Amino acid sequence: PHHGSSTAGIVGSVRGPGELSLAHRGLLFLDELPEFDRRSLEALRQPLEGGVVILSMARGRVALPARFQLVAAMNPCPCGFDGDPDRPCGCHPSDRRRYRGRLSGPLLDRFEVRVTMGRRDGADDGRVADADAPRSARVGAEPSAAVATRVARARAIALRRQRVPNAALAGPALASLALDADARDLLAAARQRTAIGERGVDQVVRVARTIADLAGAEAVMGDHLVEALAFRARPWHDDDHGERAW
Ligand SMILES: [Zn+2]
Known part of the structure; x- marks a missing residue:
C-alpha cells in the first residue's frame, strides 16, 4: 500500500478487509514507513503479535486474519542523505528527530532484522556507495535465484526439525533449541549488559537459528x-543517541 492510504484502507472497515488482512499468509x-499515518503504524502491532486484526463495528467486534511477513523501508532522514559519504544531510537535527520519532519504540522493537543500506552508485552494477555495506553489496550481489534456493533449503531444514518455520517458534520449542556453549554465553552477556528484554532475546534466538540453518549448522553457534x-543494531548513529534503546 501507498503511505497515503487511509487507516481504514490499511486496517479494514465495514467496507471490507484492509491491506493487513489482504496480506494474510504473504x-x-x-515503503517510506514514517510517512504512514500514525494510527496505521500503531495498528500493525496487534497483527504482528497475534496474527489477527480486531475491527470495532457498530454491531460489535470482528476479528480478521492478518498473519503476514512485514518488510518496511525508510530514509535515514527527510532529505535522505544522513550518513552518506559523499553528500551532506541538509536536515536540522530536530527535523531528523521528528522524522524518526514517528516510529514508536514498541513498533521498531517488532522488527527482528534491521539493515542499513547505502545509496547505490549511478552505474547499475549493484555496487553501493556506503563503505560499511556488506561485501556482497559492494562487489556485485548474488543472483536472486541462488538466494531463493538457499532460503528454501534452510526453510526445509527448519520444518523437518520442528514442523513450523523458525519465525513461529515460541515458548518451550524456542527454549529447547540447541545452542552451543559460546552462543549461550553471548546470550547471557547480552541479557546482562543490554536492555534487550525477553522479547528481544526470543527474536535474537529465532534469527540466529535461521542464520545457522542457512549455514547448514546443526546447533546455533557463537558466530550465528x-x-x-548485529541485526538489532540501531539503524542510525548520530545526535539523538541515548534517546532510544534498541
Ligand atoms: Zn537529511
Missing part, C-alpha cells in the same frame, strides 16, 4: 548469535 511491504545481535 508479505506486506511498507553475534550476527543475529
